[in-house]
Amino acid sequence: MISDDIVRASSSRAPEAGPAASALALLAHQPGLSIRMLAVGVGLSHAGTVRLVDRLATEGLIERREHSSDGRTRALYLTPTGKIASDEVLASRDEVIAEGLSILKPDELKILCDMAERVLRDRLENLEHSYRICRLCCYEGCTNCPIDAELHERGVERGKSGDG
Amino acid sequence: MISDDIVRASSSRAPEAGPAASALALLAHQPGLSIRMLAVGVGLSHAGTVRLVDRLATEGLIERREHSSDGRTRALYLTPTGKIASDEVLASRDEVIAEGLSILKPDELKILCDMAERVLRDRLENLEHSYRICRLCCYEGCTNCPIDAELHERGVERGKSGDG
């Protein structure tokens, strides 16, 4: 009901266009991702993701490297500049969230986090979906990531192609 | 922290591109809106909103009427077809929300709604902002809309140009 307005309250102040920020944040989580995985994560087609990577590479934010074993795959990594940009994106996002929830008391935040965690674990569909969910997570603050925990409980590890 | 993931969990399954759906839902709330107000609501420029209205009018979803007192302003109204489309958008959105929160118990939902209401009232900045927040609300389910209540407490009524 009303709860989705909190969605809009924060998403309407989103830091940037979306795909670019998502890509940076996602690569901050999972360095060495392939373009294919990144495309799934940011919700774009392969072609669109290639252009996105082109732009970000032109801006010096990410770089393509050769994959160790597979000659086709390009492993994507953040450059130091890209890491800074990614941090800024996540920081601004955190600021919006914190600002939006500033009226809640600490114990209420705890309740909210608990509910959110259970919702996430319940809604998690498969491994590809997990990339989408986590694309704008704060990696440092996500040491006990519920998504990772849920994946672990299901016997799935990230980085493998165990799609469901 | 984690709470913003609930954002993504629902927004990643959004019904449509965004502006179009927002416009329909917003016009379902506030028939007779001007293009300017609609532009603020959906977060587009005037020009972009004009094109959006053009498209929706071409599809027979909304119609432009003459304003009663102001000859410049065009009052936008949903056609019956547009009303159906708007209902579908809101229904699919509700479905996503309900599905996402299905794991929560009723009392938890109540707590969540209470927190969301306070967050919204706290984050409400001005009247224009209220249009953005409410653009995808469920009008029927929002009989005691916290935004309206907050606006009322501040002595502001919708439909007037009392920008802050």
Added chain:
DNA sequence: CGTCTATATGTGCGCGGGGCATAGACAGCA
């Protein structure tokens, strides 16, 4: 009433993003 300003809508033009179809490079297998 004439004029000037502010407001609201509509339009020409260009840019950027993204998808579809295709080409090139490479892994795995018979």
Added chain:
DNA sequence: TGCTGTCTATGCCCCGCGCACATATAGACG
């Protein structure tokens, strides 16, 4: 070696949007 599937990259095009401008109207003032 040749075939097939996969991954990446590119040509082409459409769509959506913003900027600047034009048009129409309301309101204020002399």
